[in-house]
Amino acid sequence: MSPFTQIQTYVQKHVEAAPLAVFRILFGILMFLSLVRFGLNGWIDKFYIQPDFHFSYLGFEWVKPIGVYTYLIFLVCGISSLMVAMGYKYRFAIITFFLSFTYIELMDKSTYLNHYYFISILSFLMIFLPANVYFSLDAYQNEKLRFHRVPAWTVDAIKLLLSIVYFYAGIAKLNSDWLLHAMPLKIWLTAKYDIPFIGGLLQKEWVHYAFSWAGLAYDLFIPFLLWNKKTRYIAFVFVVLFHVMTAILFPIGMFPFIMIFAATIFLGVDLHRGVLKGLGNFLDIHQNLFMNRKKWGLQNHGFARKSLLILSLFFLIQLLVPLRFLLYPGELFWTEEGFRFSWRVMLMEKAGYANFKVVDGKNGRRFYVDNSRFLTPFQEKQMAAQADFILEYAHFLEEYYENEGVEDAQIYVESFAALNGRGSQVFVDPNRDLTQIKRSLKARDWIVPFDDKIIGF
Numbered sequence: 001m002s003p004f005t006q007i008q009t010y011v012q013k014h015v016e017a018a019p020l021a022v023f024r025i026l027f028g029i030l031m032f033l034s035l036v037r038f039g040l041n042g043w044i045d046k047f048y049i050q051p052d053f054h055f056s057y058l059g060f061e062w063v064k065p066i067g068v069y070t071y072l073i074f075l076v077c078g079i080s081s082l083m084v085a086m087g088y089k090y091r092f093a094i095i096t097f098f099l100s101f102t103y104i105e106l107m108d109k110s111t112y113l114n115h116y117y118f119i120s121i122l123s124f125l126m127i128f129l130p131a132n133v134y135f136s137l138d139a140y141q142n143e144k145l146r147f148h149r150v151p152a153w154t155v156d157a158i159k160l161l162l163s164i165v166y167f168y169a170g171i172a173k174l175n176s177d178w179l180l181h182a183m184p185l186k187i188w189l190t191a192k193y194d195i196p197f198i199g200g201l202l203q204k205e206w207v208h209y210a211f212s213w214a215g216l217a218y219d220l221f222i223p224f225l226l227w228n229k230k231t232r233y234i235a236f237v238f239v240v241l242f243h244v245m246t247a248i249l250f251p252i253g254m255f256p257f258i259m260i261f262a263a264t265i266f267l268g269v270d271l272h273r274g275v276l277k278g279l280g281n282f283l284d285i286h287q288n289l290f291m292n293r294k295k296w297g298l299q300n301h302g303f304a305r306k307s308l309l310i311l312s313l314f315f316l317i318q319l320l321v322p323l324r325f326l327l328y329p330g331e332l333f334w335t336e337e338g339f340r341f342s343w344r345v346m347l348m349e350k351a352g353y354a355n356f357k358v359v360d361g362k363n364g365r366r367f368y369v370d371n372s373r374f375l376t377p378f379q380e381k382q383m384a385a386q387a388d389f390i391l392e393y394a395h396f397l398e399e400y401y402e403n404e405g406v407e408d409a410q411i412y413v414e415s416f417a418a419l420n421g422r423g424s425q426v427f428v429d430p431n432r433d434l435t436q437i438k439r440s441l442k443a444r445d446w447i448v449p450f451d452d453k454i455i456g457f
Contacts, residue, residue, distance in 0.1 A: 019269060091127070114255075128311055147292070173212075178347065356393075
């Protein structure tokens with residue numbers, strides 16, 4: 001059978017829609033709980049309303065918090081997540097969720113987390129999946145929307161995205177800091193001495209190396225074990241154990257639970273049928289209502305074909321974006337050019353110090369900036385160790401002080417950074433006027449080269 005024929009056969013293959021329905025329900029509920037948690041912790045006010053200045057992503061400088069109305073964005077996002085869970089007005093709901101959640105993510109770069117990015121691209125992916133054709137309010141209210149079977153690629157698309165996340169996270173750990181020095185886990189685990197029962201164990205060096213190598217093995221091999229029918233259940237046990245341990249050791253919020261529930265998409269259809277049967281009994285919804293021989297994708301061939309084309313391009317982008325760091329010279333962990341959006345999870349302990357000097361180009365007058373006037377402690381911490389933050393902040397200072405009467409504001413920075421337990425070194429060239437450097441995707445020749453070498457990917 002030729003490759004083209006094999007692809008054609010696969011595209012036409014159908015599976016039961018139950019796993020897609022369960023995934024939709026779990027996704028919507030977890031997103032709603034995450035947003036409620038974010039609000040109850042006061043983080044909307046802390047991260048988006050209190051700060052006077054917000055760090056932006058290149059090309060998205062126009063995305064900003066809107067004062068107290070920022071709460072409305074979170075409200076819209078929360079309501080749409082519940083609509084997704086219920087499968088009500090699904091296409092509208094998932095598009096609304098994607099747009100509102102991504103807007104939240106883009107409002108301030110200092111809050112960047114890998115799992116926020118994961119939720120954004122996952123919700124984009126779900127726009128093109130028929131997640132509402134089975135066990136949903138849409139299908140309950142409209143018989144024409146009920147389909148018992150969906151193309152296999154609509155389920156496998158979620159599996160593929162999860163596999164990319166895990167595999168790239170594993171590849172990223174193939175470096176000398178992680179494998180030969182157990183960094184940065186050696187720093188983080190040692191600080192967990194107060195955890196009951198295991199706090200003392202976490203002080204042992206061999207434990208640091210065991211965790212490092214186990215983390216590498218988990219990320220590299222768990223996708224293949226989950227795809228394999230013979231090993232998927234034992235692999236799921238490892239998923240649960242790994243992420244529960246991660247949740248205990250590190251304060252990374254809902255991410256471990258999101259990854260656990262997302263991995264259920266790999267499990268057998270019988271489990272998903274059972275989940276929906278139990279939920280149906282609780283809600284007094286007969287699952288038989290959705291049972292028919294109809295196959296989504298044949299009757300809806302136009303949207304299905306467009307979706308397949310868009311998702312093919314989507315996955316090509318997902319495979320290439322994490323590799324863009326290869327286009328830049330210098331040490332990736334130091335310059336962080338191509339670091340974000342590449343699934344490099346928990347690989348760095350980087351701290352910095354940045355003291356900005358303003359020079360009036362007309363009269364030579366100079367003075368230093370009190371960063372606390374413009375930045376929250378959290379923002380200042382993030383800024384001091386990330387070069388693109390330093391540059392953006394310098395441009396903000398230029399505009400601010402020129403409005404205050406400094407005719408030709410020149411901005412210099414005295415900065416130091418320490419990476420993965422090494423001593424601090426000069427980070428940004430202190431002799432470069434940062435106002436003369438434009439924000440761009442070009443290599444940052446104004447960063448002082450790293451004085452050590454990290455071998456690996």
